[in-house]
Amino acid sequence: MIPGTLPGTLPATLPGMVCHVAGVGLLGPGLPDWESGAAALAGRAPWTAAPVVPPPPAMLAATERRRTSLAVRLALAAASEAVSRAGLPADAPDTVFASSNGDGAVVGAILEALHAPGGAISPTQFHNSVHNAAAGYWNIGAGSMCPSVSLGCHDDTVPLALLQAAAQVASERRPVLLCLYDAPLPPPLDALRHTTLPFACALVLAPEPTPGCLATLRVRHLTAGPPDEPALPAGLAALRAANPAARALPLLAALAGGGTGSGAGGGTATLRLGLADGGAVEVGLAPC
């Protein structure tokens, strides 16, 4: 059997799980949203580093909003933009949230408190330390009761989350919101996990083509083979290296049209995102 296919459930002609990109959200340095970010990613406009100011999530009530950290705000901003561009209500899709570091600022503060004389952990900090905190706030804000999973796969977080989201779309035949985000860690953890800039992006993946669909993806796992990721425009390569979630940038550049300048995607490309312990996740893009 061809890896990634199962006769009877997927077209046997093409290897890999098929899904369609119905909407994108983006927030990172010099990438304030998908529309202007896509121009820089496609090389139609220069990329200029600029500080990231994630908005306090409007979807949350004031009491919850106050408690949100940078990591949560990043995730919710990208996720909100993606569902909005996909024309979906926020409570409609199942969700896959993925982050290498989770909320490192909260975890760092708890570790510090545990070692301070007479230090006590704040209860709010503790429940915000769970890896699914961003997903929890999303579901509260969206009023969503849909299934939601949170992944943490170190350097492989982006390719594996994409694989899992595509598998959910293929098996459940429902739209999935995939949100990838990471925020810098505080000292001394920052010395052990290189994350110097904040970054988040989100994709709404649909089982069928949608109006305004950006691309059709075919996703599969390969047990061997070298990685193959297209080069990024100047500056963005450094951003890719500065944040685990920014490993999504080559895919986003391909969605933005790469060097073809079409703006709304439309190109054909194949990326192989390498995995730390061997193999890769292959993503094929084709016009919707």
Added chain:
Amino acid sequence: MTEPETARPGPRPWRAPLRIAAITAVSAAGVGLAATRQALRERRGGLVPCDLPDMPAGIWIGRVAAVESVRLPAALRAFDCRNNRLAELGLATDGFDAAVARARARHGAGRIAVVLGTSTAGIAETEAAWRRRDAEGRLPADFDFAHTHDLHALSRYVRARLGLAGPALTLSTACTSGARAFLEARSLIEAGVADAAVVGGVDTLCRMTLHGFDALELLSRRPSRPCSADRDGISIGEAAGFALLERMESGEEAALRLLGAGASSDGHHMSAPHPEGLGAVLAMRAALGAAGLEPGAIDYVNLHGTGTRANDAMEDRAMSALFGGRVPCSSTKGWTGHTLGAAGALEAAVAAICIGDGLVPGCLGVAAVDPAFRSDVAVANRRLPVRRVLSNSFGFGGSNAALVIGGHDA
């Protein structure tokens, strides 16, 4: 109680169940299925007063002392930490690693995925390294963050240890992690990414978790007594639970099967469950729908049953809304403690024991069930045919998951 309103269509029955080709668990109730079975039969719990240093005073824990003498294979020594030692202990128990080796010969290493859950992985190593910070506050150079603290250290260790080459994923949805792993693996198998998957959860005692739950005033100062009128909180435990799931076709026979699984979100609060249990009902309905079963087909429900006032009351409401008090239920956390991200996988192994033995293990240490409860809560062991078990897991962030596990005649 009113049914939750949702635009989400009803769950579709699965095309076929998954074979549970092997299952094992290690907890304070025992190392492996035989020891766990004996503890359940003899109603001998594993909770002990906490004697670990720098932990909240007066609490009880479910500690797996055997983990302390476990050594990892030399080639994988970089992964050494309490959490991966507990994983190793689990893999070496009940012939689990040998069963995976046989599956590897059948399917090929690249066709077996690893999907594991944990809430804190090896963060106890970071806690220890924190004490050894230098004058500038830097962590020691010998502290290996990626192979211990990082969530993915667990799945990377297990994949390497079992010689697998399929995708390895780590998920972390707080206390549903161990159950949720079964559902995510099913997606990979159904979508054709893998033919089989090693699933489960591993979590170990650490200061962050125990002090965190203490800050929320959720820890009992006695052994945890889920569903009891006088319940007053959680006892935290540690555990590793693993299962080997394999694709099967309709009509195929198997001694143990995952018949269905489902999940939902509360969308209500970060640490308090929805008071009416709407999310819990949705997750149970989704699992039953995936299994193509009505509530009446379930013989026993293994509750999430943490022993807190709020969780157990919420779960009873959800249970009685769905089952009308007609299905025996209990929590086994009085034996093991709440093992957090491992609980769903540990309790899948408990379900396997209940099916094999025709056993409903009554809640441990409960003199009187909460008089407000309407479910049929067992507080003594019952002997009856158990063909299908529904197992609940709920967690912070409003995460809910349920599994339906069946025997050969389910």
